[in-house]
Amino acid sequence: MNYADKNRFACAGAAASITRIPTVQLFVNLFLLIFLVPACSGFSQQAPALMPLPATVHFETGALPLTHRIRIQWKGYKDELLERAAGRFVANLNRRTGVDFVQDDSIDEAPVIIAIDCAAADPKFLTTSANENYEVKVSDTGVEIHAPGPTGVLRALATLLQLVEPPSKGFALREAYIEDRPRFAWRGIMIDVSRHFMPAALVEHELDAMELVKLNVLHLHITDSESFSIESKVYPLLSKKGGLDGRYHTQDEVRSIVAYARDRGIRVVPEIEMPGHMKSWLQGYPELASGPGPFHLGSDYAGGDAALNPADERVYKFIDNLIGEIAGLFPDAYFHIGGDEVIGKQWARNADIQKLMKARGFKTKGQLQAYFTGRVNDIVRRHGKIMIGWDEVLDGDAPRSMAIEAWRSSRMTAISVKAGHATIVATPYYLDLMLPAGMHYANDPLDTNAWGITEEQFKASDKLGGLLTPAFVLRGDFPLSPAERQLVLGGEAQMWSEITTPEMLDAGLWPRCAAIAERFWSPRENQNADDMYRRLYSIDALLAAFGTNQYANRQRMLLRIAPQDPTPLETLASVVEPIKFLGHWHNMRGGLQPDQNTLADAALPESLVARRFCEEADALSKSGGSDKALVERLKGELMQWQGNHALLVSSVSPLPNWQPVLDTSADLRDLATIGLEAIQLLATNQKPQKEWMDATDRVLAKQQKYAEASAHYPDFDHPPAQPGSEVLIAILPGIQNLAQAAKHGKD
Ligand code: TNX
Secondary structure (H helix, E strand, O other): OOOOHHHOOOOOOOOOOOOOOOHHHHHHHHHHHHHHHHHOOOOOOOOOOOOOOOOEEEEEEEEEEOOOEEEEEEOOOOOHHHHHHHHHHHHHHHHHHOOOOEEOOOOOOOOEEEEEEEOOOOOOOOOOOOOOOEEEEEEOOEEEEEEOOHHHHHHHHHHHHHOEEOOOOOOEEEEEEEEEOOOOOEEEEEEEOOOOOOOHHHHHHHHHHHHHOOOOEEEEEOEOOOOEOEOOOOOOHHHHHHOEOOEOEOHHHHHHHHHHHHHOOOEEEEEEEEOOOOHHHHHHOHHHEOOOOOOOOOOOHHHOOOOEOOOOHHHHHHHHHHHHHHHHHOOOOEEEEEOOOOOOHHHHHOHHHHHHHHHHOOOOHHHHHHHHHHHHHHHHHHOOOEEEEEHHHHHOOOOOOOEEEEOOOOHHHHHHHHOOOOEEEOOOOEHHHOOOHHHHHOOOOOOOOOOOEOHHHHHHOOHHHHOOOHHHEOOOOOOOOHHHHHHEEEEEEEEOOOOOOHHHHHHHHOOHHHHHHHHHHOOOOOOOHHHHHHHHHHHHHHHHHHOOOHHHHHHHHHHHHOOOOOHHHHHHHOOEEEOOOOHHHHHOOOOOOOOOOOHHHHOOOOOHHHHHHHHHHHHHHHHOOOOHHHHHHHHHHHHHHHHHHHHHHHHOOOOOOHHHHHHHHHHHHHHHHHHHHHHHHHHOOOOOOHHHHHHHHHHHHHHHHHHHHOOOOOOOOOOOOOOOOOEEEOOHHHHHHHHHHHHHOOO
16 A cells, blocks of 8 residues: 655655645745744744744743742632642743742742733633633743633643743743634544553653643543453453453543543543454453454454444443443543444344345445444433544444544545534544654645545555555545534544554654644644754653653663663664554554564654754755864764664674664664765765765665655555664665765765
């Protein structure tokens, strides 16, 4: 399966630019550049890294020094939730600065005053109509926050943390005036806590990070074939037999997660998957299935053929009781019932189901599923909720009252809203594809031609056992009317966890979700990926300072592989990325993975070290090597990568799968050597010899092939040759640019 060309992975070749900026947007950007930045009166330093970018922002050059006492002055409405938020703000300020700030509302000696004017309680708090607007003003006399409701105050405090500047004399808040509001009401992350069990404390930890970038929906994919991860008291065998190794979230833990999220202005939407992806239910209740077992928990994708029996009334009674119980734990108005990837073989073989289809005149699996979905929708509504389903439910006639999560292609967004459904867009935001932030950032939820496969790719593909359908195919743009646009509630980043252990969850989410959060929050015109990355470098560090473990856990994992001397392995890991588009996942043959202690698991989905190197190499190539400081910096990095191989070979005791890692390390050495030689040629204005060019081409061609194998979904029947280590060397585009520049010299 190949993805449309415009979404090609950035590392494929030297063409590292992935943004698509229509002319109109270019003008808008230009306008922002010309008018907004100078409006930041006497702008002298770089603008602080705000993410998501506010609707409007004016920076001043001054800064408000942060003395060690912070006084929160409540001017309007206040409640306990807001007081806790202020406490969290001060605690975060401490983490950000290392300074022990004290929130002290009594002492007068020159505190920093943060005056918070919240107009009133919000009757729509924690709904899709909650008012999240706010204003922040930082001046030399203090900070003023104005918000119509509590959620706006939470969002303002998140912005304020990003205005903290590193010390010249001490930490300070950048003077600024910000007026801000979200573009979409639904800005979520879906976390799959079923394929790998994600403990409650880890889920809460992610809520902390979500608050910092103004994400406001946590969609928990709680059940799947691999496990039923929530305690049911009504049907206890669901979690007892279907929980992964006996682990599931207790109801108390669920209440704790929900309360934790509420405090942060984040809604929690549960997903109880049905009628496919079902084997975990069937461990304790095999009679619900459409066919005979045995049903083993574990690895066949989508739960193989196992599906609930839509012709059995006992199934609906069971669902009714179960939804009644689970809905009571999640106060949110929405309830997700899954509905994706029903394989349908069991349905075709069951006489009762065939009888039902005949009696009702159903010709297709989609119609049968629509019947089931309609029945479940009635149940969910009786329990006072709005039902959400994955877009397969549109393959039949889905009830208008339900919301749809579009995932198979961006075209499904159009199909969904044109059928009148409130719609959440998942398609371009699949984090398990291990793609760089910029690729997700480039795709707008309202773009109906953003992400999917072409007709040719569909025809050529092996249809993945019937799971790949025409719904995945893009057919051009389907413009949405203003009313249809209104139906797009927003989007969700998708963190499927087949190969994501709890230890890898932070790296899967952060910092890429910060860029996606910006796509959901900020005005559509913000399309400048370079500027996004400039800010992402800072936000990544900021998130890690606040406590996300993308770096800490990578180090832990590498220490496990190379306990005696992890440094050379860390150096290698810092510039590689796992192969893309489920390559690593597929090579592990799906399902739950007991052993994920490889470099490909430890490596971050996107190496920002490599990205920054590539940007600088690009700048040097364009300038023809004339920037001396840049030359020195790049040489320093390249020498480290070049010399690393000798250290790695001599310092690590080999693991069984160690040789492919050494091969990649040698490849990194070779690439770094090319980079150094190219810089030397550029700096001395020499043309390379033909032998050098030929040898360079050979080294680059090998890596280019790997990059191309990662540029699209593999044909799973005939997978392309991947590097044995299952990682890509992410500095490749930078080296390609340098080599290219050296070849052409300063013509
Ligand atoms: C498809 S997205 C699925 C999930 C997998 C995911 C892997 C969706 C509704 N279904 O079950 O985990 O692909 O990317």
